[in-house]
Amino acid sequence: MESLVSASSRTQLLFSPAAVLFNQAATHSLRSSLSFNYTYSAEPKHKTVLCKMSASKEVKLWGGRFEESVTDAVEKFTESISYDKALYKHDIMGSKAHASMLAKQGLISDSDKNSILRGLDEIERQIEAGKFMWRTDREDVHMNIEAALTDIIGEPAKKLHTARSRNDQVLTDFRLWCRDAIDTIVRSIQRLQVALVKLALKNEGLIVPGYTHLQRAQPVLLQHLLLAYVEQLERDAGRLQDCRVRMNFCPLGACALAGTGLPIDRFMTAEALEFTAPMRNSIDAVSDRDFVLEFLSANSIIAIHLSRLGEEWVLWASEEFGFITPSDSVSTGSSIMPQKKNPDPMELVRGKSARVIGDLVTLLTLCKGLPLAYNRDLQEDKEPTFDSVKTIVGMLEVSAEFAQNITFNVERIKKALPAGYLDATTLADYLQIPFRTSHDIVGKAVALCVSKECQLQDLSLDEMRSLNPVFDKDVYEYLGVENAIRKFSSFGSTGSACVTEQLHSWVAKLGINRSSC
Secondary structure: OOOHOOOHHHHOOOOOOOOOOOOOOOOOOOOOOOOOOOOOOOOOOOOOOOOOOOOEEEEEEHHHHHOOOOOOOHHHHHOOOOHHHHHHHHHHHHHHHHHHHHHOOOOOOOHHHHHHHHHHHHHHHHHHHHHHHHHHHHHHHHHHHHHHHHHHHHHHHOOOOOOOHHHHHHHHHHHHHHHHHHHHHHHHHHHHHHHHHHHHHHHOOEEEEEOOOOOOEEEOOOOOOOOHHHHHHHHHHHHHHHHHHHOEEOOOOOOOOOOOOOOHHHHHHHHOOOOOEEOOOOHHHHOOHHHHHHHHHHHHHHHHHHHHHHHHHHHHHOOOOOOOEEEEHHHOOOOOOOOOOOOOOHHHHHHHHHHHHHHHHOOOOHHOOOOOOHHHHHHHHHHHHHHHHHHHHHHHHHHHHHOOEEEHHHHHHHHHHHOOOOHHHHHHHHOOOHHHHHHHHHHHHHHHHHOOOOHHHHOOHHHHHHHHHOOOOOHHHOOOOOHHHHHOOOOOOOOOHHHHHHHHHHHHHHHOOHHHH
């Protein structure tokens, strides 16, 4: 059994940041951007042969009851090999597990099993070497591999599809692919978390305005703000991991929809492929797309979080804010305005969230009207899923890259802090009287400052007492953003001690070496 799941046969999703063509044109075809080793190359690594219909055309593996070949238009419209060949590793894994189970159950001979396994290894080598010829007349990844296996080993290959339908086969492949994709995205999330925590470590003690309604509200530590995104990303990772748990059940052996009367062992194949168990209902097994809907929903929430981060940094990089300066390595210019330096990566992060959300909406719409069990409509679940994964990995990687290449403009931020009466709420807390009363008093103090064009800490004690005699000279210990920060003490607050504790926790959790920051 170990040979079926050896490290050499495990899928490695290679979402290399260096390979991500993140700024490719929006009109570029998804099909031309998916390659078989899951890198993001502009052109596919392996070519697909577009086969013309002819009298001598290869007979379909399902063609026994048909007297005519499908037309060119139908073949072109119904093929999926142009994109589902991305599942080839998982298809081969599933076929190896299935063949070994058939042999153990006495449904095929050990000799046939060994021939099948050797043939599948040869096909995988050909694919990896770029020598495998994908054919559209063989429709999809499953039929291409099975037909090629027949070409290589002959008659034993025809036994591989015993007690298996493409319905359960594709769902097995797809669950395996999504399972590995989740692991890849979680690793990308962790890389962004590390980048944000390191950015926080580099800016210890820096106070920035906190906003509500995009209006200045209270002072917060920059570290606290950055850790808010780290917390969001942690929930994102948790959603994906929860999704993976529910996803990790094996449909193989459910066949077309009703199972089989042959003595198969579905628990054996589930174990070989590292699933938790076989799916309990064969109809559900071939018709369920909950796992991919949940997966794309989780991706959409990640995209929203990254879009919000992108929006904040785009604003902060503007001349109006001037809080951050991106390095030239993560900026672009204008074709007409020579002075421009744009934070384009984060603008595209914000923009590409629409794609990820759109992929989810596509799948939801696809599934909404389908009766049980399998319907050909479900062939359309692959491209939105591949696009969602590709896009979300790119967004995460470029966000981490951006975080490693920005500088916070400390002096500009400090000059901006006095505006907005950020210490007003702290002053209300100081009064220790019924809050609605203190709220009214401090509101009048702010109005007085507005009329005098000064800050709260600039008011004299007599001016404060003219509003209410409750003020005393210790009031100045609560005024000013530095004093305000020192007064925060509740769990999870922006107080220095609280933020330091949060930061230490994340450094330990993410295994960050402080000396590298």
